[in-house]
Amino acid sequence: MSSVAAQSTVVSSVTADELLLPAFTLWWREVVRFYRQRARVVGVIASPVLFWLVIGSGFGTSFRSGGSGENQHYLDYFYPGALIMIVLFTSIFTMMSVIEDRKEGFLLSVMVAPVSRSAIVLGKVLGGTTLSTIQGLIFLLFAPLVGVHIGLGSFLLVALTVFLVSFALTALGFAIAWPMDSNQAFHAIINLFLIPMWMLSGALFPLSHASEWLRVLMRINPLTYGVEALRDLLYPASQGEFSLQASMATLVLFSLFMFGLAFLMVNRRTTKPAA
Amino acid sequence: MSAIALVGDVPREESANSAVIAVRDVVHNYEGRAALNGVSFEVRPAELFGLLGPNGSGKTTLFRILSTLMVPVGGRAFILGHDAAKDPSQLRREIGVVFQAQSIDVKLTAEENLWHQGHLYGLHGWALQGRIKEILGRVGLSDRAKDKAETFSGGMQRRLELAKGLLHGPRVLLLDEPTTGLDPGARRDLWQYLQILRDEERVTVLVTTHLMEEAERCDRLAILNEGKLVALGTPAELKNEIGGDVIVLEAKDAASLSGKIRQRFGIEVQVVDEQVRIERRNGHRFVTDLVEGFPGEINGVSIAKPSLEDVFIRRTGHRFWSELDRDHSADAETRRKPAKASK
Numbered sequence: 001m002s003s004v005a006a007q008s009t010v011v012s013s014v015t016a017d018e019l020l021l022p023a024f025t026l027w028w029r030e031v032v033r034f035y036r037q038r039a040r041v042v043g044v045i046a047s048p049v050l051f052w053l054v055i056g057s058g059f060g061t062s063f064r065s066g067g068s069g070e071n072q073h074y075l076d077y078f079y080p081g082a083l084i085m086i087v088l089f090t091s092i093f094t095m096m097s098v099i100e101d102r103k104e105g106f107l108l109s110v111m112v113a114p115v116s117r118s119a120i121v122l123g124k125v126l127g128g129t130t131l132s133t134i135q136g137l138i139f140l141l142f143a144p145l146v147g148v149h150i151g152l153g154s155f156l157l158v159a160l161t162v163f164l165v166s167f168a169l170t171a172l173g174f175a176i177a178w179p180m181d182s183n184q185a186f187h188a189i190i191n192l193f194l195i196p197m198w199m200l201s202g203a204l205f206p207l208s209h210a211s212e213w214l215r216v217l218m219r220i221n222p223l224t225y226g227v228e229a230l231r232d233l234l235y236p237a238s239q240g241e242f243s244l245q246a247s248m249a250t251l252v253l254f255s256l257f258m259f260g261l262a263f264l265m266v267n268r269r270t271t272k273p274a275a
Numbered sequence: 276m277s278a279i280a281l282v283g284d285v286p287r288e289e290s291a292n293s294a295v296i297a298v299r300d301v302v303h304n305y306e307g308r309a310a311l312n313g314v315s316f317e318v319r320p321a322e323l324f325g326l327l328g329p330n331g332s333g334k335t336t337l338f339r340i341l342s343t344l345m346v347p348v349g350g351r352a353f354i355l356g357h358d359a360a361k362d363p364s365q366l367r368r369e370i371g372v373v374f375q376a377q378s379i380d381v382k383l384t385a386e387e388n389l390w391h392q393g394h395l396y397g398l399h400g401w402a403l404q405g406r407i408k409e410i411l412g413r414v415g416l417s418d419r420a421k422d423k424a425e426t427f428s429g430g431m432q433r434r435l436e437l438a439k440g441l442l443h444g445p446r447v448l449l450l451d452e453p454t455t456g457l458d459p460g461a462r463r464d465l466w467q468y469l470q471i472l473r474d475e476e477r478v479t480v481l482v483t484t485h486l487m488e489e490a491e492r493c494d495r496l497a498i499l500n501e502g503k504l505v506a507l508g509t510p511a512e513l514k515n516e517i518g519g520d521v522i523v524l525e526a527k528d529a530a531s532l533s534g535k536i537r538q539r540f541g542i543e544v545q546v547v548d549e550q551v552r553i554e555r556r557n558g559h560r561f562v563t564d565l566v567e568g569f570p571g572e573i574n575g576v577s578i579a580k581p582s583l584e585d586v587f588i589r590r591t592g593h594r595f596w597s598e599l600d601r602d603h604s605a606d607a608e609t610r611r612k613p614a615k616a617s618k
Contacts, residue, residue, distance in 0.1 A: 017397035018364070018397070021394045021395075021397060021399060022394060022395050024394065025390070025391050025394035025395060026391075028391075029380060029383065029391055032382070032383065032387070033380065033382045033383070036382045037382065103376075104376055104377050104378065105374040105375070105376030105377050105378030106377075106378050106379075106380060108344065108372075108374050108376065108378055109372065109374065109378035109392070109395075109439065110395060111343075111344060112342045112343060112344060112367055112370070112372045113367060113392075113395035113396055114364050114365075114367040114368045114395075114396065114397070115395050116364075
């Protein structure tokens with residue numbers, strides 16, 4: 001009953017003071033904090049680049065990509081997948097800060113301030129989204145190495161795709177991290193759920209090569225549409241499984257769904273310790 | 276008394292009257308384990324009010340309820356007339372909260388921490404900048420405004436926490452064990468500052484503590500034990516109810532000695548942790564009688580003016596257990612342990 005009452009106050013009293021300014025300041029803190037920890041910045045860029053170079057070179061030309069029919073070097077094929085990986089790592093690891101904030105008193109001090117809970121989701125999720133979008137776009141500097149030269153229009157669409165995937169994954173990370181009290185549990189979820197989700201997104205191998213049941217899994221995996229959209233944009237010659245429009249629309253839905261989930265998590269008010 | 280009149284839904288004004296904080300029959304439990312068992316008290320305007328209790332007494336639970344982090348299972352808590360469970364957003368504007376855990380972001384500078392905090396409270400622009408300058412001056416951190424908080428000492432970080440809690444000029448300040456981890460000098464500074472706040476700004480301060488010497492500095496105290504209020508009053512009032520002195524006897528067999536004393540003198544005698552405790556006016560004379568009356572049975576005698584710990588023991592029948600950290604009560608704890616082991 002009290003949670004219903006709490007939710008109605010949340011909805012009725014949302015003003016700029018309670019939503020936008022707090023959301024802005026939480027976003028700002030997320031970004032500043034990230035770039036003040038050099039090791040995090042390097043780690044989140046370097047590990048996918050290493051992954052990309054090692055795996056990509058390892059498979060070399062022995063790999064035949066599905067659609068185009070001609071041999072594509074695996075480094076080229078794997079490039080959009082590596083980009084998604086950067087986004088995944090940045091988004092998810094950034095939201096680990098939710099658990100850290102909770103362990104320390106930081107989150108407590110936000111929760112006792114007169115800010116709507118939605119501001120907390122909005123600020124944190126947009127903060128993480130900003131970071132992973134930037135990290136993802138930095139990786140685009142390598143694009144000429146795989147023979148990709150895109151125009152401004154395509155670049156903007158790539159940026160939009162990266163933004164949508166970042167947003168959805170950050171919101172997902174937020175929703176996972178919010179009820180948790182240990183980093184270990186969060187790592188377990190990443191290994192059990194998020195890494196496999198990335199593997200089955202067409203990042204490593206195309207849908208057309210997969211067995212029937214894997215294809216089903218890949219088709220219901222929202223990340224597949226992110227990888228597909230990027231591949232469409234970066235290699236217009238390749239024939240993707242889905243049209244660009246369908247992929248983008250799926251990503252928008254995915255983002256909205258994940259944000260809604262995060263929003264619901266944060267607006268629960270209970271008799272249990274809130275933090 | 277007024278708690279009886281307040282059963283049911285009561286308009287805000289009535290419950291507010293003179294009390295700044297009103298706690299009424301608050302009950303809480305964590306998955307069936309009782310944490311608060313019907314606690315009621317009031318805090319008056321511009322009062323430095325202490326919530327004293329050992330770990331697990333329920334004071335942190337009560338603190339969470341008052342600071343709107345948690346909804347109690349039963350009863351109600353008001354601050355300035357706002358119900359903590361039903362009207363959290365109004366209440367949050369009125370209070371400043373300082374947590375035991377570190378709430379500042381050490382990767383940000385002192386100033387940045389306060390900008391962030393100000394934005395959460397709807398302050399911005401020049402007004403906020405002026406306020407930040409003022410508050411940093413008040414807590415003595417002006418010259419470190421541009422330094423990251425991770426370079427601060429423990430005492431400075433606490434002062435920044437306090438600045439955070441006071442930034443929006445709240446009329447009520449809630450602090451949860453604010454001196455945890457501070458050296459004695461920094462502790463004294465913090466308490467002096469709380470007294471200044473009360474006297475000059477007329478801020479009502481509620482502070483939880485498990486340290487007797489901190490509780491002594493409060494205007495009034497509520498002592499909690501196992502989720503219940505065991506004492507309420509000024510430190511002097513509470514100590515005065517123990518008439519005279521407190522005599523503690525070390526004995527080979529505390530139980531039998533206490534029986535004999537009770538029999539011979541017809542007075543109230545407590546046995547706490549293998550020690551015999553007696554409250555007595557003119558204790559120094561009575562000690563002579565005791566030592567002469569029971570030769571060979573008494574190993575040690577101590578006599579002292581009553582302390583708040585004595586109040587606690589009197590009300591609960593056991594010592595004020597305390598976690599093992601660097602405070603005095605913990606020292607007492609560790610000193611007693613080897614003695615027990617040698618038996």
